[in-house]
Amino acid sequence: MPAHPPSRTWGLAHPPGTSGAAVRERARWRWPVLAGLVATIPAFYIELLEQLPTPLATAIYLSAAGLLTMALWRVAVQLDHPRQYLRRNVLDLALIAGFVAAALLPASVDSPLSLAVRLAVALLSLVRMVWTLRPWITRGGLGYLLLLAFAVLCFCGVGFWALEPRVHTLGDGLWLAFTTAATVGYGDIVPSTPAAKIFAVFVVLLGYAVLSLVTAAIAAMWVETSERRMEHDILRQLHVEVSALRAEVAALRAQASAPDPHA
Secondary structure, three states: OOOOOOOEEOOEEOOOOOOHHHHHHHHHHHHHHHHHHHHHHHHHHHHHHHOOOOHHHHHHHHHHHHHHHHHHHHHHOOOOOHHHHHHOOHHHHHHHHHHHHHHHOOOOOOOHHHHHHHHHHHHHHHHHHHHHHHHHHOOOOHHHHHHHHHHHHHHHHHHHHHHOOOOOOHHHHHHHHHHHHOOOOOOOOOOOOHHHHHHHHHHHHHHHHHHHHHHHHHHHHHHHHHHHHHHHHHHHHHHHHHHHHHHHHHHHHHHHHOOOOOO
């Protein structure tokens, strides 16, 4: 009997639910893989700021590649069709190759190709992180999204504080992160170094998306409240009409069961 492959989105797929061991392995490796992906973000800027492939950045890239490889392998060996599972997780395979390439390529400041590869790997890592966090983002709770927005704002503020020489305090970094994510652009503080400008690109992509999710969640909450009120009114009116219909049916039954006085 052919195996039914799990649904795939963004070049990634969960193991089939019929394999409990594979599902447990996937859940067990979720957070280590996410931590490895997050660590590659400072690795990108460490290499860019130091202007040479440092041992720390190389170790981080290779560790992330190792974590992804172990996670894929541990899940695949629990399945009847491991190659099919690997083919359906092409993004993870691309990230593994990208992390290895990012660790071995020359410095980004000396090679536009190296910079392009590391930027592409960073974007794919961002996609992978969003895919991992998607169950928490789409759970429908505004609290989850507000917590996520706060975490992203703090992370971006710290990033600007570390990368931009014009940002002298964490408060300035948070302010620059918010104005960048919201695409306001007051101009009082702007990214001036190549590292800060590249970081600003990711802040816009990530921050604007998160702020849009929060705005959409608030709007959906108001719409849902109005819909529930309308549903309540409709159900109450329907209850009244059903009660009247029952009364009419009862009256007709009583009339039909009454003896005919002309008989």
